[in-house]
Amino acid sequence: MADIAVTLADKRGTLPADDKLGFGKIFTDHMFVMDYETGKGWFDARIVPYGDFDISPAAMVLHYGQAIFEGMKAFRTEDNRIVVYRPVDHLKRFNNSADILSIPQMDVDLLHAGLNKLIEIDKDWVPQSLGTSLYIRPFVISVDPFVGVKVADEYKLLIILSPVGAYYASGFKPVKIKVEEHFVRAVKGGLGEAKTPANYAASLKASEEAQKEGYTQVLWLDALEQKYIEEVGTMNIFFKIDDEIITPELNGSILNGITRRSVIQVAQDWGLKVTERRISIDEVYAVHAEGRLQEVFGSGTAAVISPVGELSWKGKNIVINNNQTGATSQKLFDYITSIQQGRVADKFGWIGEVTKI
Amino acid sequence: MADIAVTLADKRGTLPADDKLGFGKIFTDHMFVMDYETGKGWFDARIVPYGDFDISPAAMVLHYGQAIFEGMKAFRTEDNRIVVYRPVDHLKRFNNSADILSIPQMDVDLLHAGLNKLIEIDKDWVPQSLGTSLYIRPFVISVDPFVGVKVADEYKLLIILSPVGAYYASGFKPVKIKVEEHFVRAVKGGLGEAKTPANYAASLKASEEAQKEGYTQVLWLDALEQKYIEEVGTMNIFFKIDDEIITPELNGSILNGITRRSVIQVAQDWGLKVTERRISIDEVYAVHAEGRLQEVFGSGTAAVISPVGELSWKGKNIVINNNQTGATSQKLFDYITSIQQGRVADKFGWIGEVTKI
Ligand SMILES: Cc1ncc(COP(=O)(O)O)c(C=O)c1O
Ligand SMILES: Cc1ncc(COP(=O)(O)O)c(C=O)c1O
Numbered sequence: 001m002a003d004i005a006v007t008l009a010d011k012r013g014t015l016p017a018d019d020k021l022g023f024g025k026i027f028t029d030h031m032f033v034m035d036y037e038t039g040k041g042w043f044d045a046r047i048v049p050y051g052d053f054d055i056s057p058a059a060m061v062l063h064y065g066q067a068i069f070e071g072m073k074a075f076r077t078e079d080n081r082i083v084v085y086r087p088v089d090h091l092k093r094f095n096n097s098a099d100i101l102s103i104p105q106m107d108v109d110l111l112h113a114g115l116n117k118l119i120e121i122d123k124d125w126v127p128q129s130l131g132t133s134l135y136i137r138p139f140v141i142s143v144d145p146f147v148g149v150k151v152a153d154e155y156k157l158l159i160i161l162s163p164v165g166a167y168y169a170s171g172f173k174p175v176k177i178k179v180e181e182h183f184v185r186a187v188k189g190g191l192g193e194a195k196t197p198a199n200y201a202a203s204l205k206a207s208e209e210a211q212k213e214g215y216t217q218v219l220w221l222d223a224l225e226q227k228y229i230e231e232v233g234t235m236n237i238f239f240k241i242d243d244e245i246i247t248p249e250l251n252g253s254i255l256n257g258i259t260r261r262s263v264i265q266v267a268q269d270w271g272l273k274v275t276e277r278r279i280s281i282d283e284v285y286a287v288h289a290e291g292r293l294q295e296v297f298g299s300g301t302a303a304v305i306s307p308v309g310e311l312s313w314k315g316k317n318i319v320i321n322n323n324q325t326g327a328t329s330q331k332l333f334d335y336i337t338s339i340q341q342g343r344v345a346d347k348f349g350w351i352g353e354v355t356k357i
Numbered sequence: 358m359a360d361i362a363v364t365l366a367d368k369r370g371t372l373p374a375d376d377k378l379g380f381g382k383i384f385t386d387h388m389f390v391m392d393y394e395t396g397k398g399w400f401d402a403r404i405v406p407y408g409d410f411d412i413s414p415a416a417m418v419l420h421y422g423q424a425i426f427e428g429m430k431a432f433r434t435e436d437n438r439i440v441v442y443r444p445v446d447h448l449k450r451f452n453n454s455a456d457i458l459s460i461p462q463m464d465v466d467l468l469h470a471g472l473n474k475l476i477e478i479d480k481d482w483v484p485q486s487l488g489t490s491l492y493i494r495p496f497v498i499s500v501d502p503f504v505g506v507k508v509a510d511e512y513k514l515l516i517i518l519s520p521v522g523a524y525y526a527s528g529f530k531p532v533k534i535k536v537e538e539h540f541v542r543a544v545k546g547g548l549g550e551a552k553t554p555a556n557y558a559a560s561l562k563a564s565e566e567a568q569k570e571g572y573t574q575v576l577w578l579d580a581l582e583q584k585y586i587e588e589v590g591t592m593n594i595f596f597k598i599d600d601e602i603i604t605p606e607l608n609g610s611i612l613n614g615i616t617r618r619s620v621i622q623v624a625q626d627w628g629l630k631v632t633e634r635r636i637s638i639d640e641v642y643a644v645h646a647e648g649r650l651q652e653v654f655g656s657g658t659a660a661v662i663s664p665v666g667e668l669s670w671k672g673k674n675i676v677i678n679n680n681q682t683g684a685t686s687q688k689l690f691d692y693i694t695s696i697q698q699g700r701v702a703d704k705f706g707w708i709g710e711v712t713k714i
Contacts, residue, residue: 024415024504031414054409057388057517058381062498065422065554066561102561137504141419147381147494147519149557149591151565160414162504182546187580189541191559197422198555200506202548204423204459208508223544224581234506 002045002107004032004114006121009049018129021165023302028122028134032114032159036104042157045110047118050160058145060152068097068196069139071301072258074119074161074354076128077342082119084136085301085340086258087112087352093195093256094138100194102151103140111138112352115159119354122161130341131166135302167303172325172333174309175298177232178215179281180206181314185230185253187223192230192253203233215312217298219281222253227280235298235306236260239279240328241287243294249276259299262336265348272328281313288318295326304340305333359402359464361389361471363478366406375486378522380659385479385491389471389516393461399514402467404475407517415502417509425454425553426496428658429615431476431518431711433485434699439476441493442658442697443615444469444709450552450613451495457551459508460497468495469709472516476711479518487698488523492659524660529682529690531666532655534589535572536638537563538671542587542610544580549587549610560590572669574655576638579610584637592655592663593617596636597685598644600651606633616656619693622705629685638670645675652683661697662690 009029016026027050034045061067072090075083091108098105115136119126126134138159142152183206186192186199203218210218217233229248231237236257239246245267250256267274287293296308307330309323320326338344339351366386373383384407391402418424429447432440448465455462472493476483483491495516499509540563543549543556560575567575574590586605588594593614596603602624607613624631644650653665664687666680677683695701696708 025502027415027502050414052411052413055412056409057407057515058384058494058519061554062418062424063426063494063496063554063557064561065424065558067419067422067558069420100562101558102565135504137415137420139420145382145384147492147517149560149564151561158414160504162415184544184546187541187544187547189539189580189583190544196558197418197420198558200420201422201424201458201553201555203506204421204508205457207506208459223546226546 002110004117005046006117007046007048008121012124015125015127015163018127018132018165021127021132021163023164024135024162026163028125028161028163030118030121032118034114034157036155036157038153042104042106045114047114047121055143056145058147059141059143060146061141061143063147064142064149065198066101066103066142066152067140068094068101068103068194069137070094070195072136073301073340074126074134074136075340075342076126079342081342082123082126082354083340083342084115084119084352084354086262086350087115089258089261093258097194097196098140100191101196103155106157116354118159118161125161125163127163129166131168133164135162135164137162172307172330174307174323174325175216176214176310176312177217177219177308178210178213179311179313180210180218180220181226182206184223185220188251188253190253193256195255207233219311221281227282228278229281229284230254232298234302235300238263238297238299239284239293240295240326242292243273245272245274245328246279247276248279257299259301259304259336262350263299263332266332266335284311285313285316285318288320293320295329296320297326297329304336305329359467361474362403363474364403364405365478369481372482372484372520375484375489375522378484378489378520380521381492381519383520385482385518385520387475387478389475391471391514393512393514395510399461399463402471404471404478412500413502415504416498416500417503418498418500420504421499421506422555423458423460423499423509424497425451425458425460425551426494427451427552429493430658430697431483431491431493432698433483436699438699439480439483439711440699441472441476441709441711443619443707444472446615446618450615454551454553455497457548458553460512463514473711475516475518482518482520484520486523488525490521492519492521494519529664529687531664531680531682532573533571533667533669534574534576534665535567535570536668536670537567537575537577538583539563541580542577545608545610547610550613552612564590576668578638584639585635586638586641587611589655591659592657595620595654595656596641596650597652597683599649600630602629602631602685603636604633605636614656616658616661616693619707620656620689623689623692641668642670642673642675645677650677652686653677654683654686661693662686
């Protein structure tokens with residue numbers, strides 16, 4: 001495996017108090033960087049002080065959006081170990097996104113080693129109190145200075161780290177979600193399955209409108225019929241109907257969420273019936289009318305589990321489980337976060353140990 | 358109007374010989390830059406030496422793709438004037454893209470003045486020989502250092518200039534186009550109408566495959582039925598059938614091409630029947646079989662007119678007009694380029710004068 005050169009920062013910053021962390025605003029002292037050139041492959045894996053870098057105004061990513069990213073988390077356990085949640089699964093998905101965007105494959109072992117080394121160097125930035133974590137953002141951008149649409153020949157890979165506060169500072173609060181009827185995020189044959197900037201650019205207008213109307217996020221329907229449920233802005237979605245856990249099947253236009261996989265595995269392990277299938281918004285409204293819709297929740301790295309208390313579709317609102325967090329949502333959240341924070345045994349092999357401090 | 362501060366480069370580069378220009382690789386000595394912050398609006402319009410700039414690794418554009426661009430051209434006429442082709446139409450479309458991407462509107466007059474000033478300063482970079490031009494790339498990127506999906510609060514606008522060679526160095530050559538059956542570029546409710554990186558990211562895989570198979574570009578079909586014709590990679594598309602010029606109607610998922618508008622206006626001015634309507638790929642193949650498909654051509658800023666000699670759809674190839682440039686394609690190309698280069702009167706008011714040198 002390639003060597004990872006390290007250049008340490010002259011001055012170290014300090015981790016703010018847990019309640020001052022927020023999300024995505026604070027970055028640690030270092031970052032991992034690697035470059036790619038056609039013919040040469042990925043080279044010069046290194047850890048350097050975190051900071052701005054030079055970019056050409058003609059850098060392809062700024063014009064043609066050839067880029068991918070990942071989002072995962074590290075935690076400081078009660079016994080002061082630092083662990084990463086499903087790092088290899090995230091890095092494999094990173095490579096899957098690369099494939100969809102015609103970006104060269106990366107060496108997962110090298111990235112994993114680089115990530116661990118980076119976290120070790122910046123270990124003082126990993127917060128400890130319940131719900132806090134170190135958010136990890138690997139990303140690749142195309143950087144050739146070239147104005148013309150083509151697959152790039154030069155890329156830059158970076159991993160940056162951001163300590164983040166508890167998503168639920170004052171306990172679970174079920175969210176209000178707007179079912180989007182007009183805008184579309186992704187379509188069969190498009191980029192929906194990749195974690196790539198394009199999909200998020202496509203979500204901005206709808207999210208902005210939904211937020212103005214008082215909703216937290218939108219629930220996307222399929223592009224073809226505006227009928228089948230896809231996913232939420234940055235979460236996959238689950239429905240508990242007649243004690244069965246149902247989530248939209250992977251269809252190429254939604255993200256193959258890592259938390260989604262965890263939820264499915266845990267729920268099955270508990271003996272719950274879990275079904276991945278097409279589910280229409282009409283069906284959700286119909287079973288709700290019949291009193292059979294027990295819970296709705298989103299799953300994603302940021303929130304882990306996010307109970308949905310209200311859905312609005314074509315001006316018709318339905319309230320789920322009396323706008324209370326359902327038992328399964330709560331239990332899944334408690335269990336998965338306990339694994340992440342090392343409070344229960346890692347029976348699924350999800351935890352990547354960084355270092356013992 | 359805001360002042361435009363100018364900082365000149367210490368050293369000037371030199372324009373390469375016309376046959377060494379190529380496309381999109383060479384940039385002039387200066388660029389126009391302007392910044393935006395929520396609450397402050399657009400500010401600090403300036404012309405500075407062309408060069409790399411600092412970007413935060415957390416800059417939103419690198420992660421969430423909130424960005425837009427334009428592409429237009431300036432020409433040096435035979436009598437040594439420098440003119441821009443439909444600058445205000447391009448800048449208005451820039452604002453339309455901004456709206457779709459939730460990017461704040463820009464002052465078209467200020468941009469136009471900035472562009473003219475920039476070109477004036479870099480006037481020695483505008484090539485003169487037939488077919489050459491100065492390609493103009495205005496773009497906006499979101500730059501807040503924030504990891505989280507939202508509409509940004511900070512943007513940077515740049516205009517960069519690139520002298521480009523003749524697209525058809527050795528005369529027209531009809532291109533081979535693959536009708537895409539699997540991948541999709543844009544869908545109703547998506548970003549297709551905007552000039553935004555996301556749409557080009559979505560086109561890479563399909564273009565890469567088509568090029569491997571020996572085609573120049575792909576012709577996109579609609580996302581819903583994979584049946585109706587949309588546009589080519591970076592061109593709109595026209596069909597001449599029974600002496601009628603037909604082009605797909607603007608449907609929200611294709612670009613409202615400026616060259617497309619020029620073609621429609623010129624053809625109508627010539628007394629040709631021009632129809633904007635849905636047209637299916639089946640129809641194209643059917644009229645071809647009946648011997649009624651006279652010409653197919655693309656329209657776009659880069660090539661102006663690009664005759665299509667061959668289409669391939671589901672493994673079935675059709676040859677158009679014996680793989681020869683059609684009379685209408687040729688006549689449109691000659692006429693529109695003559696206006697651009699000031700060789701015929703600008704009867705439509707398309708030409709923006711930069712300066713008399
Ligand atoms: C579009 C989208 N869907 C789903 C998810 C949830 O995926 P994961 O559980 O891997 O975080 C995310 C967040 O990463 C996302 O951005
Ligand atoms: C997707 C797409 N369609 C069409 C066009 C043609 O538009 P215009 O004639 O304005 O250059 C372009 C190029 O700009 C394009 O990128």
